[in-house]
Amino acid sequence: MSDIAVRVKKIVVEHLGVEEDKVVENASFIDDLGADSLDTVELVMAFEEEFGIEIPDDAAETIQTFGDATKFITEAS
């Protein structure tokens, strides 16, 4: 797992209070990890701060899974 994926996973685990092994590539924040829509906004805020990037609203909407997040952040940073 890449360094970025490790850091993303840490944020997801801490923020959503889920087991690390539940955070797999296709795990949907809302459907699989129990996030509500405001949690996903907060996750994006946390990603922005951790990686020093800006994630525009239209891009944020496409980040639905752990895999989406690592892919977007890897490309952006």
Place this chain on the structure above:
Amino acid sequence: MFNLDGKSALITGASGGIGGEIAKSLHAQGATVALSGTRVEPLEALAAELGERAHVLPCNLSDFEAVDALPKQAVAAMGAVDVLVNNAGITRDNLFMRMSDEEWQSVIDVNLTSTFKLCKGVLRGMMKARWGRIINISSVVGATGNPGQGNYAASKAGMVGMSKSLAYEVASRGITVNCIAPGFITTPMTEKLTDDQKSGILGQIPAGRMGDAGEIAAAALYLASAEAGYTTGTTLHVNGGMAMI
């Protein structure tokens, strides 16, 4: 009770009668305050009166770029915005039949759209802090209507619906969003009324007098406090009984 030590509050319209009293009340309870308004002189005078823990942040709320910048300036000055008081408001009264699009739009822009933008601008910090207080100063006419004030009443009623919607969204994050709806309060704005107008108004107020800006500030202080943590999505009517709603 109602101690605000260590809290930072941004107050718009702080150069006006009600905004100034709100700033003084929050400051007296220990809050650091950022005083915003269009007229710099009264803001500077108020800051000088308050002494420490007071910052002046002039802003024209009809300039949306300036509105977007204001929360960031407040964070730069105070480190955070824990309490936001959207108090600034303008009137452009006219009979509905004669009201121009410009009169309509300018009141909606300053009173409602700037409130939306400022709420949005402070939410990120409040969500991270898991604590926040947003207090939007509406008006009794937002609930009752008032001839000649179709634009103003719409903006003030809009504030109430907006605040309730936001209150739903952020309640689980320790952020409360409430409105205060003042009735007729003695301020430079109401000083301009004629004696006839004043006696007409007083006849509709069971308390038999106009309200004092300090009585609005007391309501704001309550809503800003930790003690009001379970009060959200509500509108506190402070109007001497003129509308019991």
